[in-house]
Amino acid sequence: xxxxxxxxxxxxxxxxxxxxxxxxxxxxxxxxxxxxxxxxxxxxxxxxxxxxxxxxxxxxxxxxxxxxxxxxxxxxxxxxxxxxxxxxxxxxxxxxxxxxxxxxxxxxxxxxxxxxxxxxxxxxxxxxxxxxxxxxxxxxxxxxxxxxxxxxxxxxxxxxxxxx
Amino acid sequence: xxxxxxxxxxxxxxxxxxxxxxxxxxxxxxxxxxxxxxxxxxxxxxxxxxxxxxxxxxxxxxxxxxxxxxxxxxxxxxxxxxxxxxxxxxxxxxxxxxxxxxxxxxxxxxxxxxxxxxxxxxxxxxxxxxxxxxxxxxxxxxxxxxxxxxxxxxxxxxxxxxxxxxxxxxxxxxxxxxxxxxxxxxxxxxxxxxxxxxxxxxxxxxxxxxxxxxxxxxxxxxxxxxxxxxxxxxxxxxx
Numbered sequence: 001x002x003x004x005x006x007x008x009x010x011x012x013x014x015x016x017x018x019x020x021x022x023x024x025x026x027x028x029x030x031x032x033x034x035x036x037x038x039x040x041x042x043x044x045x046x047x048x049x050x051x052x053x054x055x056x057x058x059x060x061x062x063x064x065x066x067x068x069x070x071x072x073x074x075x076x077x078x079x080x081x082x083x084x085x086x087x088x089x090x091x092x093x094x095x096x097x098x099x100x101x102x103x104x105x106x107x108x109x110x111x112x113x114x115x116x117x118x119x120x121x122x123x124x125x126x127x128x129x130x131x132x133x134x135x136x137x138x139x140x141x142x143x144x145x146x147x148x149x150x151x152x153x154x155x156x157x158x159x160x161x162x163x164x
Numbered sequence: 165x166x167x168x169x170x171x172x173x174x175x176x177x178x179x180x181x182x183x184x185x186x187x188x189x190x191x192x193x194x195x196x197x198x199x200x201x202x203x204x205x206x207x208x209x210x211x212x213x214x215x216x217x218x219x220x221x222x223x224x225x226x227x228x229x230x231x232x233x234x235x236x237x238x239x240x241x242x243x244x245x246x247x248x249x250x251x252x253x254x255x256x257x258x259x260x261x262x263x264x265x266x267x268x269x270x271x272x273x274x275x276x277x278x279x280x281x282x283x284x285x286x287x288x289x290x291x292x293x294x295x296x297x298x299x300x301x302x303x304x305x306x307x308x309x310x311x312x313x314x315x316x317x318x319x320x321x322x323x324x325x326x327x328x329x330x331x332x333x334x335x336x337x338x339x340x341x342x343x344x345x346x347x348x349x350x351x352x353x354x355x356x357x358x359x360x361x362x363x364x365x366x367x368x369x370x371x372x373x374x375x376x377x378x379x380x381x382x383x384x385x386x387x388x389x390x391x392x393x394x395x396x397x398x399x400x401x402x403x
Contacts, residue, residue, distance in 0.1 A: 064312060066320035067402050074315070086305035089298075095312040115298070122294040129290065129297060132304035133258035139311035140236065140267045143246065147318040147363045148238035 004028045005107075008056070014080035016054070016127050023121050030113035035105050042083060042098040042106065049087035049094050051110040055079055058104025062096045074142065076101065082131060088114060089132075171207055171275050174228055176200060186252025187306075188226065188299050195293040202285035207277050214255060214270040214278065221259040221266055223282040227251055230276030231352075234268045235360065245360040246314060248273070248352075254303050260286055261300070273352075318363050327362035328372050329400035332382070336391065349389045 006024050011017045019027060033056075036042075042053050045065060053060075055077060062074040062083070074096060077083060087094045088111050100106075109117070118125040174180045177196055183189045191199065203226070208214070214225050217237060232249045246268060249255060259266045260283045281289070290297045321327045332349065341347035353361070355369045362369075376382045381397055383390045391397055 064316045070320045072319045086308040089301045090305035095309050119294055125294050125297040129261050129301050132301055133262040136258040136304055136308050137264060137267055139308055143314050144236050147244045148242050
């Protein structure tokens with residue numbers, strides 16, 4: 001039996017975790033809670049999506065890789081974030097690689113269980129949609145910063161112009 | 165019936181023939197009926213702007229027919245085309261859900277039929293129909309996926325040649341010609357627009373196409389591009 005999310009002290013601060021008591025019970029029954037060591041790969045890009053990871057504590061690094069092996073760091077995810085959400089919902093491969101930066105407690109939920117859970121809990125589904133929208137906004141911001149400051153010089157200049 | 169743009173306006177989603185092919189539109193009947201109540205069916209000419217980046221979100225646009233160019237713009241006026249959206253896609257989704265300004269500019273490149281839904285109506289609709297909510301999540305996931313692809317190609321490619329080769333290969337797959345030895349692509353975009361898709365200049369795209377033609381990698385037949393040497397193109401894409 002997994003420790004229940006209802007005893008978690010951080011619950012009320014985190015929009016996804018702050019569910020109704022019934023929903024929490026439902027979530028408890030489908031989650032797998034584990035503590036993973038620093039440096040663990042939660043998932044690697046290109047691999048079929050098995051499910052989502054909710055980061056209870058600790059941080060995870062999200063990065064992208066090119067065919068030639070060059071890596072691009074996307075961002076660092078913090079406690080309360082849901083990782084692998086997009087790929088899990090669409091059933092595609094994970095689009096990024098997630099690696100733990102700290103020894104962290106995570107909750108894993110299988111794709112099939114998550115889909116059923118979301119269908120039964122429309123409010124949480126809305127929260128998930130909101131999360132995805134935020135992720136997408138972040139990704140577009142990144143596209144803008146990479147794609148539209150073509151010359152390396154202009155990319156370096158930006159912080160200076162913001163300071164002035 | 166002959167309509168001004170050759171558009172055949174679909175008034176009701178319930179009788180729409182293309183419904184089954186689109187993720188968002190293929191909703192259960194009950195959800196579709198309430199969607200019917202809140203949508204406005206509108207038609208736009210070519211070159212119309214549905215929404216502009218930075219504008220407060222009014223609502224979502226479901227693209228029924230035609231294609232829409234999605235782009236982002238830098239402060240100094242440089243444009244980057246993210247995607248050409250096709251029928252069945254929902255535009256302005258993430259902004260409407262989160263309430264943040266539209267993150268893209270959407271401009272029609274064909275005469276289009278669009279179903280508009282006001283933001284408040286749409287949010288209420290999602291709350292009431294969990295099936296629709298899941299579809300929206302799926303659409304957002306796909307968009308996120310393609311944004312990640314875009315970041316990868318922009319941030320990790322070495323050269324414009326590599327990015328152009330990748331784009332051409334992507335188009336062959338999209339046209340269902342991926343398995344053929346000599347795939348054909350119908351070039352619907354100008355060199356300028358292709359340049360904006362891969363983040364380079366129009367001159368570079370023209371030069372790259374000329375080079376590829378000289379090396380017999382591609383051949384132009386009117387507006388159709390025939391890929392003569394797929395192996396060489398793939399080699400260009402992975403350098």
